[in-house]
Amino acid sequence: MGNLTVRITKSKNISFMRLSLFYLIFIVQIFFTSPGMYVLQYPDVAKSQTMVNERLLSELNVFKVEGVPQEKLKGVTLACLAQLNEVGKAYNSFKKSTGVIGDRLRESKFAETQIRNGKWGPIIEDIFKKYLAAYNPIGNKSLDDEFITLKSSKGQDFEAIYYYFKGTPNGVVPSIIEHFKTVMLYETILALKKKESELPKFEIVSIDETDFVQKFKRNLILGEPLDVRIRPKSADEKLTVRINGSPIKLESMGRSEYKLYYKPSRVGDYALEVLANDKRLFASFKVVPPMFRFINSASSVSGFVGEPIVVTLDSSYVPKGNGITFESKAAKVERKKWILEVTPEKEGLFDVVMKNGTTEIDRASFVSTLKPDEMVSLMDVGGKPSDMKNANKLESNNPFWQVVDFDMSVTMPNGDFKKLHSSTRFLRNELRELEEKAPTGSVLVFENIRLLGQEEGLISKGRPIIKIKG
Numbered sequence: 442m443g444n445l446t447v448r449i450t451k452s453k454n455i456s457f458m459r460l461s462l463f464y465l466i467f468i469v470q471i472f473f474t475s476p477g478m479y480v481l482q483y484p485d486v487a488k489s490q491t492m493v494n495e496r497l498l499s500e501l502n503v504f505k506v507e508g509v510p511q512e513k514l515k516g517v518t519l520a521c522l523a524q525l526n527e528v529g530k531a532y533n534s535f536k537k538s539t540g541v542i543g544d545r546l547r548e549s550k551f552a553e554t555q556i557r558n559g560k561w562g563p564i565i566e567d568i569f570k571k572y573l574a575a576y577n578p579i580g581n582k583s584l585d586d587e588f589i590t591l592k593s594s595k596g597q598d599f600e601a602i603y604y605y606f607k608g609t610p611n612g613v614v615p616s617i618i619e620h621f622k623t624v625m626l627y628e629t630i631l632a633l634k635k636k637e638s639e640l641p642k643f644e645i646v647s648i649d650e651t652d653f654v655q656k657f658k659r660n661l662i663l664g665e666p667l668d669v670r671i672r673p674k675s676a677d678e679k680l681t682v683r684i685n686g687s688p689i690k691l692e693s694m695g696r697s698e699y700k701l702y703y704k705p706s707r708v709g710d711y712a713l714e715v716l717a718n719d720k721r722l723f724a725s726f727k728v729v730p731p732m733f734r735f736i737n738s739a740s741s742v743s744g745f746v747g748e749p750i751v752v753t754l755d756s757s758y759v760p761k762g763n764g765i766t767f768e769s770k771a772a773k774v775e776r777k778k779w780i781l782e783v784t785p786e787k788e789g790l791f792d793v794v795m796k797n798g799t800t801e802i803d804r805a806s807f808v809s810t811l812k813p814d815e816m817v818s819l820m821d822v823g824g825k826p827s828d829m830k831n832a833n834k835l836e837s838n839n840p841f842w843q844v845v846d847f848d849m850s851v852t853m854p855n856g857d858f859k860k861l862h863s864s865t866r867f868l869r870n871e872l873r874e875l876e877e878k879a880p881t882g883s884v885l886v887f888e889n890i891r892l893l894g895q896e897e898g899l900i901s902k903g904r905p906i907i908k909i910k911g
Contacts, residue, residue, distance in 0.1 A: 785809030
């Protein structure tokens with residue numbers, strides 16, 4: 442077949458080129474005008490800024506002023522901070538009412554509609570003017586480049602409200618408000634002291650190094666409380682405790698000892714911060730949902746009908762208390778502290794359900810078989826007992842009996858179940874492939890083993906062979 446050439450006119454070619462150029466400009470414009478994923482980090486940045494401002498505010502509150510100008514600066518600074526807090530509250534209300542989470546943090550609706558083109562813009566400008574009127578008479582420097590006119594990277598001058606809030610993403614607004622607070626607090630303290638203020642210095646210690654916080658579980662089950670004792674060196678030490686940035690109240694136990702009792706409301710990772718004068722402890726803990734988990738090395742997932750299967754519960758996932766029960770429609774289940782005795786009443790695969798009251802939390806699968814008569818082993822080609830890797834066939838331990846057929850089943854860790862039949866005593870290829878593809882932790886059961894005796898007409902059953910794939 443010959444080559445096919447399509448010719449287009451010069452005008453159409455120019456149109457295609459223009460269209461491609463417009464698409465390129467459109468994509469580039471979106472790239473440079475849309476805030477990136479960095480915005481999602483700003484809520485956590487604002488929390489850190491809040492912590493710094495709290496320390497600066499504490500320093501300002503205890504400072505003893507001298508003279509009317511200093512007294513006025515301190516009072517105006519505190520009043521300006523209160524007004525900025527109102528702006529913060531307005532943002533929080535906007536966030537709650539409009540659902541500002543995820544990608545909406547990258548939108549700029551609050552900055553544009555409620556600050557630059559709304560009522561909060563003039564209020565913030567008035568805050569700046571009042572603060573500068575009190576600061577300038579005794580301040581160490583001019584703050585016009587912070588609150589009046591700011592320069593861009595190209596040297597252009599912009600008014601403060603335009604500079605800070607033009608197209609500003611929602612998620613960045615709290616950080617800017619905290620920035621205003623930081624500048625006011627820090628510069629006020631400098632002006633009052635006539636020297637640089639030293640930010641608090643902390644010795645950061647780990648949970649293993651500290652001597653004032655009791656060690657605690659790092660893995661909690663939902664519904665289980667964090668119950669910790671904190672023992673500062675003296676009763677005069679001021680303690681501050683936060684979990685995920687929120688302050689937590691402490692219960693005084695007397696004799697310079699406090700109790701931290703916190704009950705997490707959701708599953709996830711938690712950050713604990715404890716401040717005691719010059720020491721700061723950072724630690725983390727995880728809250729997991731209650732689950733039916735047991736220690737594999739001390740438990741079995743298979744057994745015989747009428748005989749107990751012993752299961753050792755994993756206390757990191759199974760809650761304490763009598764409200765947690767275990768039951769099964771095909772077995773009798775008895776709990777003795779962290780030990781379960783599961784006695785199958787039927788042959789086959791069955792479930793044991795973990796409940797909290799009447800609510801099912803989780804379940805696990807077990808296998809039960811009828812107790813057989815004759816011992817059977819996996820053997821290699823030469824007829825010697827062998828492991829699964831080198832096994833070639835099933836043979837009765839008693840040479841009087843010979844295996845004629847059997848079933849091999851595999852129970853996966855996730856509960857999936859597959860069974861194949863072999864019409865001879867040999868492990869045919871399909872069985873080997875099933876075993877090889879089974880994931881680690883799978884239960885392999887050789888069952889329904891039929892034995893033929895040397896005496897004609899004598900038939901028996903072989904005892905199942907149960908293997909856990911390592």
